Structures are given as C-alpha cells and as structure tokens.
Amino acid sequence: MxxxxxxxxxxxxxxxxxxxxxxxxxxxxxxxxxxDEDGETSGSMEALHSYWSTIFLIPNGIMNKIDSICRNFLWGGKDSYLRAPAVSWDKCCAPKAEGGLGIKNSKNWKKALFGKYVWWIASKKDHLWVKWISHVYLKNCWMGKQSDYTIIEGYNWLRGPSPKVSWWKICxxxxxxxxxxxxxxxxxxxxxxxxxxxxxxxxxxxxxxxxxxxxxxxxxxxxxxxxxxxxxxxxxxxxxxxxxxxxxxxxxxxxxxxxxxxxxxxxxxxxxxxxxxxxxxxxxxxxxxxxxxxxxxxxxxxxxxxxxxxxxxxxxxxxxxxxxxxxxxx
Incomplete structure (x- = not known):
C-alpha cells in the first residue's frame, strides 16, 4: 500500500x-x-401486527411495544437495544423513494386497515355484518357513492406527502x-x-x-x-x-x-x-x-x-x- x-x-x-x-x-x-433478500426484514416486521390489526382494534400501547421490538431488532438484532438508534423511526418508516427503509408505521397502518371497513360501510358492500350495521345504525343516514378504497392509498394519505430523494435508486x-x-x-x-x-x-x-x-x-x-x-x-x-x-x-x-x-x-x-x-x-x-x-x-x-x-x-x-x-x- x-x-x-x-x-x-x-x-x-x-x-x-x-x-x-x-x-x-x-x-x-x-x-x-x-x-437477507430485499424486503424480507420489513415484511417480517409488518407481518407481526398486520394480520391481527385486521381483526382487533389493537391498543396504542401494544402498537408502541411492537414498534419498539421492530426498532430494536433492526438496529441490534434482538428485542432489546440500549443505544439510541442512528436514524429516527419515523425516517425508517418513510418509503425508500423518500429516503427511508420502507417499513410500515404500525399506527398509521392500523388506521388504514380499519379504513377498509369504514369504506365497506360507506359503500354498503355485500357483507352480512356491513348490511347489519347499515340496517341497525345507519338506516337513516345518507352516504354518497364512494370510489374504491385501497389500504395503501389510505396509509399514504395518513402519512402525508414527502419529497423524493435523488439517490434512492442507487441505494x-x-x-x-x-x-x-x-x-x-x-x-x-x-x-x-x-x-x-x-x-x-x-x-x-x-x-x-x-x-x-x-x-x-x-x-x-x-x-x-x-x-x-x-x-x-x-x-x-x-x-x-x-x-x-x-x-x-x-x-x-x-x-x-x-x-x-x-x-x-x-x-x-x-x-x-x-x-x-x-x-x-x-x-x-x-x-x-x-x-x-x-x-x-x-x-x-x-x-x-x-x-x-x-x-x-x-x-x-x-x-x-x-x-x-x-x-x-x-
């Protein structure tokens, strides 16, 4: 040298x-x-709460604990990490095109999942429990025709817009x-x-x-x-x-x-x-x-x-x- x-x-x-x-x-x-392969880690983190969020209204305290476990695993490889993370969790949860890691924010994801049920009610989807809610609780309510709702669109709306970074395709x-x-x-x-x-x-x-x-x-x-x-x-x-x-x-x-x-x-x-x-x-x-x-x-x-x-x-x-x-x- x-x-x-x-x-x-x-x-x-x-x-x-x-x-x-x-x-x-x-x-x-x-x-x-x-x-590991691209997206497998973030996919494992999201799978921890995504399924149950579609069934139960998980309390925010539990969602905070899930975020804590995911954050500690990301930076330390285990469920406990005593140092301050090098990058804020909000930044890690930003899309890759906006300079983040593409990990889903659990609270916003939970709200977006339940937004699907709200949309079902609003559009009177052909589901038995939706029909029951519409008949019992919303029979005197008028709701205009709604456009299709997707969970990812609801999540992006809750997250809010951010500028893209120029280097994300390199990274x-x-x-x-x-x-x-x-x-x-x-x-x-x-x-x-x-x-x-x-x-x-x-x-x-x-x-x-x-x-x-x-x-x-x-x-x-x-x-x-x-x-x-x-x-x-x-x-x-x-x-x-x-x-x-x-x-x-x-x-x-x-x-x-x-x-x-x-x-x-x-x-x-x-x-x-x-x-x-x-x-x-x-x-x-x-x-x-x-x-x-x-x-x-x-x-x-x-x-x-x-x-x-x-x-x-x-x-x-x-x-x-x-x-x-x-x-x-x-």
Whole structure:
C-alpha cells in the first residue's frame, strides 16, 4: 500500500491470506438485520401486527411495544437495544423513494386497515355484518357513492406527502448486496458513528482517522479525503474503466450513459459495495489495527456483486455484457 496510508500508528496491511473473524464486532457501530433478500426484514416486521390489526382494534400501547421490538431488532438484532438508534423511526418508516427503509408505521397502518371497513360501510358492500350495521345504525343516514378504497392509498394519505430523494435508486438497486445498501443508506444520511459524531456525544477525545491518522475522522474525511479511501477509488476506476471525482455519495457518477443498463447497474452496485467496504475496513482498523489491501477489497466487492447478480438475474444477457462480467472476475 502507498506509504501515506500507513502514517502514524502502524497499520498492518492484510493481503488476503488470513481469515476474517471479526465481522460482527467490526460493524457494531451500525448493525442491520437486513442481510437477507430485499424486503424480507420489513415484511417480517409488518407481518407481526398486520394480520391481527385486521381483526382487533389493537391498543396504542401494544402498537408502541411492537414498534419498539421492530426498532430494536433492526438496529441490534434482538428485542432489546440500549443505544439510541442512528436514524429516527419515523425516517425508517418513510418509503425508500423518500429516503427511508420502507417499513410500515404500525399506527398509521392500523388506521388504514380499519379504513377498509369504514369504506365497506360507506359503500354498503355485500357483507352480512356491513348490511347489519347499515340496517341497525345507519338506516337513516345518507352516504354518497364512494370510489374504491385501497389500504395503501389510505396509509399514504395518513402519512402525508414527502419529497423524493435523488439517490434512492442507487441505494436500492436490485444488484446491491443488502447489507451494503443499508450502510450506504446510513452513510448518505450521515448517520454512521464517525469520531466527530461520537465526540459530540462525549464518547471519544482522540479524533484521528483510524485508516490514515492524518486528519480528524469525519464523514467527509473517511469517504473523500482519506488516502486509503482514495486509493480504493483509484483501484475501482482502473478496473471498471470509469472516471469520476467523487466528493459526495449521491452525485458520484453521471458518465457512462452509453454503457448498457446492466453495466451501469453493476457499476453502481460496486460503488455501494465500496462504501460498505470502507466502513468495514475503518472498523477493522479500530479493533485490530490492520486493513485489507485495496486490490483485495476490489476482488471481494466484485465477487459479492457478481454472486448477487447471478442469483437475481433470470434472463439472458448480451455477449458484450457477458464478456464484461468475465473481465471483472479475472
């Protein structure tokens, strides 16, 4: 590795020969249970209360407890989590296109579910209990003809409109490895627990970067100015034959439009993977004072993205795209 990366405290460069057994500890700053297929975690959370909400009017206290369990599981992987979450629950419950995780807000979802029954009554659907309520309680009431009601429309109405973010398709590209998407999401929101944020919380006094020890560790330094991160980006540029000067995680690349959609999506997925690896290596340096060589990081990232692509893609690809993929794996 370039000498400027290893100034200050000695950092051992791992050439890939050793085993990596520190995965769980390395990412304790921002943990996610979303390493499964896209949407499975949020689907499991929603299934916890969606069914029973259609049958019973669940008290708000129970809904708050359900939200607490879901929130703790998201950030800690279990039903109890003592730290303050890195991102507010309201933000997590926003749609992915609006910068959230797409998890349903249980209280609004409950109201939207019961809105279905209100609509049935209002439109006098052909259900025995609706007929009974209409006959007994609403026989002297007049209700105009109502349009069709869907639960998701009712939920969106209760949630209210919010502007879309420009980076959501990058973050939730189907070629992305889910845990990389989660770390990228937290990084774009600037919610990763870098030293400058920990210092504001009173957690650390030494602000030097774990990777280079040249500057104070912050979001900008970690991803844009740290020599180690810059070297990782250079290796990526050379291998993927892309040219950009990233100074933010959103508008990182507006070139390469002449490439195929597949090439652009996989290139985008590797960029998200690179953000994940930089954060991964930062935590490895914090715990073990060693980092992986950027070339090894490149190979690991490309392998993860290509495995993801092979598992998700079911359609044929062009010869040019297949040749490009083979070149990446070499």
């Amino acid at each position: 370039d000498s400027e990366v290893a100034k200050g405290k000695e950092i051992v460069v791992d050439d890939g020969g050793g085993s990596d057994s520190c995965h769980e500890e390395e990412e304790e700053e921002v943990q996610s249970s979303s390493d 939730w590209n189907t070629m992305n490895v889910p845990k990389a998407s989660f770390i990228y999401w937290a990084a774009v929101l600037r919610r990763l627990l870098t030293k400058d944020r920990l210092n504001r919380m009173g957690g650390v006094s030494d602000l030097s970067c774990y990777l280079c020890h040249n500057n104070a560790e912050s979001h900008e330094n970690l991803f844009f100015y740290c020599p180690f991160s810059n070297r990782c980006v250079q290796v990526m540029q050379q291998k993927l034959n892309v040219s950009f000067n990233p100074r933010d995680l959103v508008n990182w690349n507006r070139r390469g439009r002449r490439n195929s959609i597949l090439v652009r999506r996989i290139t985008c997925a590797y960029y998200v993977q690179l953000v994940y690896h930089i954060w991964h290596e930062r935590n490895k340096a914090r715990l073990y004072s060693k980092v992986t060589h950027p070339v090894i990081i490149l190979k690991q990232g490309i392998q993860a993205v290509c495995i993801r692509f092979r598992s998700r893609n079911t359609s044929a690809i062009t010869r040019g795209d297949e040749a490009w993929l083979q070149h990446l794996m070499q």
